[in-house]
Amino acid sequence: MATTLLNFAMGPLFAITFTFMVLGLLRLIVLHIAQVGESIRRLSCREFGLRGRLRELITWFIPVRHVYRRRPVVSVVSFVFHVGLIAIPLLLLEHIALWTRVFGFGWPGLPPLLADVVTLIVIVSGLMLLGFRMVDEGGRSLSSPMDYLLLVVLVAAVTSGFMAMHPGVNPLSYRPMLVTHVLSSELAFVLLPTTKLAHCVLFPFDRVSSEVFWKMPLGAGDKVARELHGEEARV
DSSP, X not given: OHHHHHHHIIIIIHHHHHHHHHHHHHHHHHHHHHHHHHHHHHBSOOOOOHHHHHHHHHHHHSOTTTSOSSSHHHHHHHHHHHHHHHHHHHHOHHHHHHHHHHHSOOOOOOOHHHHHHHHHHHHHHHHHHHHHHHHOHHHHHHOXXXXXXXXXXXXXXXXXXXXXTOGGGOSSOHHHXXXXXXXXXXXXXXXXXXXXXXXXXXXXXXXXXXXXXXXXXXXXXXXXXXXXXXXXXXX
């Protein structure tokens, strides 16, 4: 039973969910670019300071200046969790080997010991974030059921993958744990383009497009002035 389910999960189901994720993210990117293009078309001022926007984007990738002063520990843990979630799927040798077998090319990955350390850090940071949302009153008030689901799915995917590759800490046999890892990862594939997880891909576009969206469209200034000061007012 476990073997049949594993073959299905790693075969047709993987192809379906992975394709859904890629097409879903491409759709979001195309829609986002179209929105930016439409906004630019309506603007009277098209000076955006591209160099400044790129510099700001880099500072958000390494957010030393943006760590929240009120909750620095939670902010650092969240940053580490996000970076680890990107690194693990892309840089684990087992994942690269799977990609190479399917698509015929790969790239260098993390040494096994370093990969284990990164994985454990992600698991611990994910559990800390989950605990913060459950225990802290502010975190609880800002968290929706979907926020909890996303954390549980992501932590489950990483934890089950680690345990499957380390029989010494695995309470189950290899195949059931691998099935858990594959299915939870495929659930993450589906959630990625349909929930707030999409920000991990849209983030660079958001930082650049925010400059566009905050500019007034052509003629908007006059309309605001008329609303505030009467029909004859202009800016």
